[in-house]
Amino acid sequence: MADQSAAPPRKPRADAIRNRELVLKAAKSVFSTGGADASLEAVARRAGVGIGTLYRHFPTREALFEAVYRREVDQLGELAEQLKKEAAPVDALRRWLRSNVEFVATKKGMSAALAIVVQGSSELSVYSFDRLTKAVGGLLDRAVAAGEIRSDISPEDLLRALVGMCYMHDQPGWQKSVLRLLDVFVDGLRVQAGTGGQATARSHPRDIATGARESPRHKSGKVRK
Amino acid sequence: MADQSAAPPRKPRADAIRNRELVLKAAKSVFSTGGADASLEAVARRAGVGIGTLYRHFPTREALFEAVYRREVDQLGELAEQLKKEAAPVDALRRWLRSNVEFVATKKGMSAALAIVVQGSSELSVYSFDRLTKAVGGLLDRAVAAGEIRSDISPEDLLRALVGMCYMHDQPGWQKSVLRLLDVFVDGLRVQAGTGGQATARSHPRDIATGARESPRHKSGKVRK
DNA sequence: TTGAAAAACGGAGTACCCCTCCGTATATCC
DNA sequence: GGATATACGGAGGGGTACTCCGTTTTTCAA
Numbered sequence: 307m308a309d310q311s312a313a314p315p316r317k318p319r320a321d322a323i324r325n326r327e328l329v330l331k332a333a334k335s336v337f338s339t340g341g342a343d344a345s346l347e348a349v350a351r352r353a354g355v356g357i358g359t360l361y362r363h364f365p366t367r368e369a370l371f372e373a374v375y376r377r378e379v380d381q382l383g384e385l386a387e388q389l390k391k392e393a394a395p396v397d398a399l400r401r402w403l404r405s406n407v408e409f410v411a412t413k414k415g416m417s418a419a420l421a422i423v424v425q426g427s428s429e430l431s432v433y434s435f436d437r438l439t440k441a442v443g444g445l446l447d448r449a450v451a452a453g454e455i456r457s458d459i460s461p462e463d464l465l466r467a468l469v470g471m472c473y474m475h476d477q478p479g480w481q482k483s484v485l486r487l488l489d490v491f492v493d494g495l496r497v498q499a500g501t502g503g504q505a506t507a508r509s510h511p512r513d514i515a516t517g518a519r520e521s522p523r524h525k526s527g528k529v530r531k
Numbered sequence: 532m533a534d535q536s537a538a539p540p541r542k543p544r545a546d547a548i549r550n551r552e553l554v555l556k557a558a559k560s561v562f563s564t565g566g567a568d569a570s571l572e573a574v575a576r577r578a579g580v581g582i583g584t585l586y587r588h589f590p591t592r593e594a595l596f597e598a599v600y601r602r603e604v605d606q607l608g609e610l611a612e613q614l615k616k617e618a619a620p621v622d623a624l625r626r627w628l629r630s631n632v633e634f635v636a637t638k639k640g641m642s643a644a645l646a647i648v649v650q651g652s653s654e655l656s657v658y659s660f661d662r663l664t665k666a667v668g669g670l671l672d673r674a675v676a677a678g679e680i681r682s683d684i685s686p687e688d689l690l691r692a693l694v695g696m697c698y699m700h701d702q703p704g705w706q707k708s709v710l711r712l713l714d715v716f717v718d719g720l721r722v723q724a725g726t727g728g729q730a731t732a733r734s735h736p737r738d739i740a741t742g743a744r745e746s747p748r749h750k751s752g753k754v755r756k
Numbered sequence: 757t758t759g760a761a762a763a764a765c766g767g768a769g770t771a772c773c774c775c776t777c778c779g780t781a782t783a784t785c786c
Numbered sequence: 787g788g789a790t791a792t793a794c795g796g797a798g799g800g801g802t803a804c805t806c807c808g809t810t811t812t813t814c815a816a
Contacts, residue, residue: 319783322793345773356795361775425699459715466702467712470695474650477691487692487716490684494719544812547764570802581766586804 326363328353333374342418346370368428375419378409379434386441395449400492402445403468407484410472420469438465455495467491551588553578558599567643571595593647597655600644603634604659611666620674625717627670628693632709635697645694663690680720692716 332353336344346367350360364370385405389398410417423434443461450457471484557578561569571592575585589595610630614623635642648659668686675682696709 316784316791319792321783325794346775347773350795357775358777358795359793362793365775367774421698425702456715459711460708463708463712466699466705466708467696470698471692473646473695473698474691477650480691483685483688483691486684487688490681490719491712491716492719493723494715494717498718498723541762541813544763546811550765571804572802575766582803583766583805583807584764587764590804592803 322363325353325355325359328355329360329363329370330373333370337371337374337415337418338413342415342421366428366430368422368426369430371419371422372428372430372434375413375416375423376434378413378416378419379423379437382406382409383437383441386445390444390448395445395452396454396492396496399442399445399449399455399495400488402442403464403488403492404485406468407472407481407488410475411481417469417472417475420472424466424469442468449495454497456497459495547588550578550580550584553580554585554588554595555598558595562596562599562640562643563638567640567646591653593651593653594655596640596644596647597653597659600638600641600648601659603638603641603644604648604662607631607634608662608666611670615669615673620670620677621679621717621721624667624670624674624680624720625713627667628689628713628717629710631693632697632706632713635700636706642694642697642700645697649691649694674720679722681722684720 329349333349336349336352340348346360347357349370350357353360360370364373382402382405386398386402389402392398393401406420410420420438423431423438439461442464446455446459446461446464449455468488471487474480474484477483554574558574561574561577565573571585572582574595575582578585585595589598607627607630611623611627614627617623618626631645635645645663647653648656648663664686667689671680671684671686671689674680693713696712699705699709702708
């Protein structure tokens with residue numbers, strides 16, 4: 307469902323496949339230990355290939371990230387499906403968010419990957435962004451439909467909040483902190499019975515949320531500096 | 532209140548003072564337009580001083596950031612004081628958070644500065660971290676004392692959530708998005724009358740907040756990669 | 757006023773890193 | 787067993803971070 311375009315019938319070369327795999331493996335390892343902005347030359351070095359080879363397979367840092375963490379992203383997508391079946395709407399949402407935190411905690415570099423997925427607009431990261439947006443969107447819609455959650459927050463908003471909170475990973479107590487924050491956040495999402503309290507800053511009743519929910523897939527030009 | 536230490540009685544040299552100021556001014560301008568990771572050599576160039584001079588005055592990028600944005604940080608601190616007098620607890624908190632977003636929106640580079648303040652453990656950033664922590668802590672405590680806000684969230688938590696959310700500045704609609712998210716968050720902070728709902732994840736009643744409120748100033752070694 | 761010494765200056769130098777380009781090597785397929 | 791499409795690798799151009807040290811400037815005491 308992806309390779310048409312007049313099918314030039316040449317098998318991909320064996321060494322190309324092999325090297326691609328080597329680079330992926332090296333990248334996984336290097337990113338895990340060295341963090342998000344490790345040197346790509348280090349990756350090539352570790353993979354035992356030339357820097358040119360690395361760049362041919364993955365033209366940008368994002369592309370490499372994407373490839374390395376696509377498996378993880380897929381898992382998160384599947385988890386969302388599963389939770390949709392197994393848990394009550396709000397609970398499912400909460401658990402999915404929490405699972406994200408665990409992912410980030412486990413795989414160092416995952417945080418940066420998520421950040422790139424959410425921030426970058428590189429052609430390649432669209433897939434992951436879609437996948438995650440849909441995952442959280444599904445959970446969100448269900449909870450909204452059940453009347454348990456306010457309707458003016460988009461999946462993108464939520465995703466970015468999540469990624470933002472995980473941004474501070476590598477702080478001493480970050481994980482607990484983020485879990486706490488997520489709970490607060492989910493509580494805030496719940497439709498409030500009579501929060502009329504003292505109205506606080508209800509000066510922005512729903513200035514957005516004009517049904518349009520932002521434009522998904524806004525595309526636009528490069529972001530490269 | 533700061534210069535004791537056996538006072539070796541040598542006035543600081545005039546050119547040193549002048550150059551420090553030049554570098555600061557240049558940095559402000561360069562960071563504003565060029566973003567967080569602009570070249571320090573560009574800063575030196577614009578200041579009309581050698582790169583060595585820049586490094587002597589500000590040994591690290593963080594140090595320079597700190598110095599550039601200290602004024603802003605102070606302003607935020609004062610704003611908190613003011614709001615404490617002028618507004619109701621929860622409202623004050625909300626407004627302070629919103630002001631932060633505006634700051635980031637106005638000064639490009641402020642976001643990165645905040646991130647460094649929150650993340651970095653460099654000696655210099657301690658001041659700012661303290662200042663902001665106390666600012667938000669004051670607002671928070673007041674709201675907690677008034678019984679309007681849950682008590683298991685520390686100022687540090689809040690600060691980091693804020694910075695995290697601003698992390699995605701430079702996205703198309705980020706500002707509105709973050710303001711929305713902040714509202715959700717503040718709503719979540721409010722003491723809920725009878726959220727007994729399905730209990731969801733109330734499994735961390737106040738595991739922290741044991742009065743100690745984490746340890747500020749954790750120091751530890753370099754963070755340089 | 758003067759001149760020695762402390763303090764600051766500035767930029768060349770080292771060590772990385774990103775990314776491109778292209779001559780060389782190798783797998784495919786007829 | 788070639789011909790040729792593909793892939794390889796690394797030199798090279800252009801940057802940046804940060805250090806080191808010979809030179810210049812300022813201070814201050816005599």
